[in-house]
Amino acid sequence: MKYRELVEPLEQDMLASLQRLVKYNSRKGEPEENAPFGKVPAACLDEALQMASEMGFSTHNLDHYCGWAEMGEGEEIIGIAAHLDIVPAGDGWDTDPFTVVRKGDRLYGRGVSDDKGAAVASLYAMKLVREMGVPMKRRVRLLLGTDEECGSGCMEYYRTHGEPVTMGFTPDGNFPGIYGEKGHCSMVLKSKNTRILSMEGGFVTNAVCDHCVTKIPAEVSKEALEKALAATPLKGFTVTEEDGAFVIDAQGVAAHASTPLLGVNAASYTMKALKDAGFEDDFVNFYLDRIGTGCDGDGIGLKISDDYGPLTLNNGIVRKGEEGFECTIDIRYPVTFNAAQIRAFAEPFTEDERGKVDILAVSEPLFYPRDSVLVESLLAAWREVTGDTELEPMVIGGGTYAQHVPGIIAFGCEMPDGDNHIHDRNESLLVEEWKMQVCVYVEAILKLLEA
Numbered sequence: 001m002k003y004r005e006l007v008e009p010l011e012q013d014m015l016a017s018l019q020r021l022v023k024y025n026s027r028k029g030e031p032e033e034n035a036p037f038g039k040v041p042a043a044c045l046d047e048a049l050q051m052a053s054e055m056g057f058s059t060h061n062l063d064h065y066c067g068w069a070e071m072g073e074g075e076e077i078i079g080i081a082a083h084l085d086i087v088p089a090g091d092g093w094d095t096d097p098f099t100v101v102r103k104g105d106r107l108y109g110r111g112v113s114d115d116k117g118a119a120v121a122s123l124y125a126m127k128l129v130r131e132m133g134v135p136m137k138r139r140v141r142l143l144l145g146t147d148e149e150c151g152s153g154c155m156e157y158y159r160t161h162g163e164p165v166t167m168g169f170t171p172d173g174n175f176p177g178i179y180g181e182k183g184h185c186s187m188v189l190k191s192k193n194t195r196i197l198s199m200e201g202g203f204v205t206n207a208v209c210d211h212c213v214t215k216i217p218a219e220v221s222k223e224a225l226e227k228a229l230a231a232t233p234l235k236g237f238t239v240t241e242e243d244g245a246f247v248i249d250a251q252g253v254a255a256h257a258s259t260p261l262l263g264v265n266a267a268s269y270t271m272k273a274l275k276d277a278g279f280e281d282d283f284v285n286f287y288l289d290r291i292g293t294g295c296d297g298d299g300i301g302l303k304i305s306d307d308y309g310p311l312t313l314n315n316g317i318v319r320k321g322e323e324g325f326e327c328t329i330d331i332r333y334p335v336t337f338n339a340a341q342i343r344a345f346a347e348p349f350t351e352d353e354r355g356k357v358d359i360l361a362v363s364e365p366l367f368y369p370r371d372s373v374l375v376e377s378l379l380a381a382w383r384e385v386t387g388d389t390e391l392e393p394m395v396i397g398g399g400t401y402a403q404h405v406p407g408i409i410a411f412g413c414e415m416p417d418g419d420n421h422i423h424d425r426n427e428s429l430l431v432e433e434w435k436m437q438v439c440v441y442v443e444a445i446l447k448l449l450e451a
């Protein structure tokens, strides 16, 4: 691995830096003065900027939405956009999610992979490039955001208040680079009539709902309900009877919304079991018709795909809303379609007497030519450092900062077949992979400085 001798001596410092960030439970909070996404993400940003400043970079805090560490000179900016916010840790960890714990070759902790580890790797890559003393005709700016997981309001703020980035990457996807990201569409399904007494599941829109608690009147037999639940891929469930009602506690499997089939949706399979057990209900039927368990958008007129992959659909949260139950829908649609088409395809399926679906927002996909300077430079950096010649840049379900910061694509930090449990309990990172990130980013920065 090229640059190995440079990165090896940095391991302890990198670990200490990572711990300084992981200790913050920087999930999105309530907006406050000087903390648009909550107190803790803002405090984590302060810490990261303090750390960068101690490492000798010039820093700037952009109204607590995001900040940056910078080096180099010139008008143009090579932007590296990492995020400091996290998705909630959730239950079931083997270690404290807010302490970096090393077990053998792996580090554990919320954010060690997504994306605090990547922010640290990027910062140390900048340090190494600076110490090489190469001429920098461009500035290299590490952008540190605080709202990636909940809509990237931080980078939207940068886009309207900061200097445009000439080119760069976000270390928040996969190696060896992502030159296309599917378009994103968010919807909310709302019930009109239902006999379901309560239903609550999931905690973020961009992850598969992995736990759901539902209460229905005890109108069907408990055996039938348990039999129907047992026939689903749910990881576990309980049915308890109280005051003439059944409480169903269903445990699914979390996964990122862009790969919903890697998870098991606790809400969807609860709905399916209710129907299979003979619980006839408008909300259940509308949910199954429009969302269902297939994750392919078939129920809402969106079963489409292209050379780069199919559309995916995910329900992340179910909760009681003002008018009835509300279910969030996160859709990633193929890069060769556009927002107007998505609206047109879905429109005929959005309402009937049982329920309705509100289309909240549809963003356009991202697509850079495979042979563009940016994609080629990053791929070359990857290949030179790792020696790999087989992996190809890819098109994914997306939703990274690249869709909010013009000029950048996602590049690392996960391996295409990596299994770091991002957004799941026991998130981890291989120390060797982390060092490789630093080395690849060193070469990437050098290449972008020359490009």
Ligand SMILES: [Zn+2]
Pocket (backbone or CB within 6 Å): 083, 114, 115, 148, 172
């Ligand atoms: Zn991320």
